[in-house]
Amino acid sequence: MSQDGSRVGEIDTSRPHPARIYDYLLGGKDNYEVDQHAGDQLAAAAPEVRIGLRANRAFLQRAVRYVVESGVRQILDIGAGLPTSPNVHEVAQKAAPDIRVAYVDNDPIVKAHGDALLSGSGTTSIVLADLREPQTVVDHPDVRRMIDFGEPVALLLVAVVHFLTDAEEPQRIVATLRDALPTDSYLVLSHATGDFADRSAAQAVYNKATASLNLRSRTEIERLFDGFELIEPGLAQVPFWRPDAPPPARSGEIGFYGGVARKTG
Numbered sequence: 001m002s003q004d005g006s007r008v009g010e011i012d013t014s015r016p017h018p019a020r021i022y023d024y025l026l027g028g029k030d031n032y033e034v035d036q037h038a039g040d041q042l043a044a045a046a047p048e049v050r051i052g053l054r055a056n057r058a059f060l061q062r063a064v065r066y067v068v069e070s071g072v073r074q075i076l077d078i079g080a081g082l083p084t085s086p087n088v089h090e091v092a093q094k095a096a097p098d099i100r101v102a103y104v105d106n107d108p109i110v111k112a113h114g115d116a117l118l119s120g121s122g123t124t125s126i127v128l129a130d131l132r133e134p135q136t137v138v139d140h141p142d143v144r145r146m147i148d149f150g151e152p153v154a155l156l157l158v159a160v161v162h163f164l165t166d167a168e169e170p171q172r173i174v175a176t177l178r179d180a181l182p183t184d185s186y187l188v189l190s191h192a193t194g195d196f197a198d199r200s201a202a203q204a205v206y207n208k209a210t211a212s213l214n215l216r217s218r219t220e221i222e223r224l225f226d227g228f229e230l231i232e233p234g235l236a237q238v239p240f241w242r243p244d245a246p247p248p249a250r251s252g253e254i255g256f257y258g259g260v261a262r263k264t265g
Contacts, residue, residue, distance in 0.1 A: 016209040018163055019081040019107050025053050030082045030113055038205050045201035052238075052254040053159075055247075056190055057084065059238035059258045060158050061091050063188040066231070066242065066260055067154040068095045072186060074147050078104040078131050078177075079160025082113055088156065089124045099123065102146040104137055106130040131160060132168055134176040152184040159256070161224060162192040163211040174224045181263055187228050190238055190258035191221045197253055221257050228261030235259040 016038035020031040024039040031039075043049050064075070073096060077088050080103035086094075089101040103114055103126040114126030127142045137143060147153060155177055164170040178187065192199075194215040206213035222235055233240070238258040239247040 012210060016205075017107055017109075018206070018209060018211050019105065019110050021209065022053060022159070023082040023084065025050050026057065026084055028082060028084060030109070038209060041205045042202055045205060046197070046199060046255070048250045048253050049202070051248050051250055052256055055239045055251070055254050056159055056256045056258070058245075059190060059241050059256075060088070060156070060188070061086065062242055062244060063158075063258070063260050064088055064091045064154070064156075065095060067186045067188065068092050068099060070186070070262075071184075072152050072154045073098060074100045074102075074151065075154045075156060076102050076104070076143065076147055077156040077158075078137060079157065079163075080105045080110065080114070080126070081159075082110055089118075089121075093123070100146050101125075102127060102143050104129050104131075104140075104143065131157075131173060132164065134173050134180075138177065138180045149180055150182060152186070153181050154186045154188060155181060157187065157189045157224075158258075159190050159192070161189065162214050162216065163206075165212060165214055171223055171226070175227065178227050178263065183263055183265060185263045187225060187261045187263070188258075189221075189224060189261075190256050191216060191224070193217060193221065193255050193257055195257075196237075196255055199255060215255070218257060221259075225259060225261045227263065229264050230259055230261045 013032050016035045020035035021039045024031040024035050092099045101124045111128045118124045125146050127140050129137045129140055161170050192215050199215055203213045235257050237254055238256045239251040241258050
């Protein structure tokens, strides 16, 4: 089941898809006219959106380097989206060539692009599955082939949980994934928020897409880390999580929180 209620494996190009909107706003080419139109509407509603997405992408790369430097040698990236270089496995394997990465996404177009990109790789795979069915993700044979849940895992949920509605119980979904992880695993999570500006117009764009945008407050997002211990500086706007360069312009308006946390027990 996909996040819009359709079956995993269906390709719907009649409505914009979050992964393809994201790709378009980052300057990618793996999108359709319907995604471009939605991206333009989103940029008009939130002019700093491209800055925010690039900052979120930079946060992802810093977080991946952090967990690899902390000793993790396997990564489960759920809601991976379309490949944008440098991607998770490129960042991770630059630091540790033997690291294993399992990408998961519910869009068959993402799966097809991933298969082409990763052809012949023995340490990286992509799986067609849905975050809304977390136990299915954990039990998927292609995930199990790449990920040993007896050893620490870095679980990446970057810019994806905000596409889950409250009725879909995101906290329960994250907890199910958490419970599959051993001690000393990590959670890397970023999530859209309306804490810094009114984002109702941006939400309206996603109401016409295959998944709605569900903004949450800092307190609500922190609850997703229950059972983990947040690494300093805790939950922060993504440009300010362990920056390695001066923050971009308008950073204070960027509507993404991000954090990295370790499972201690």
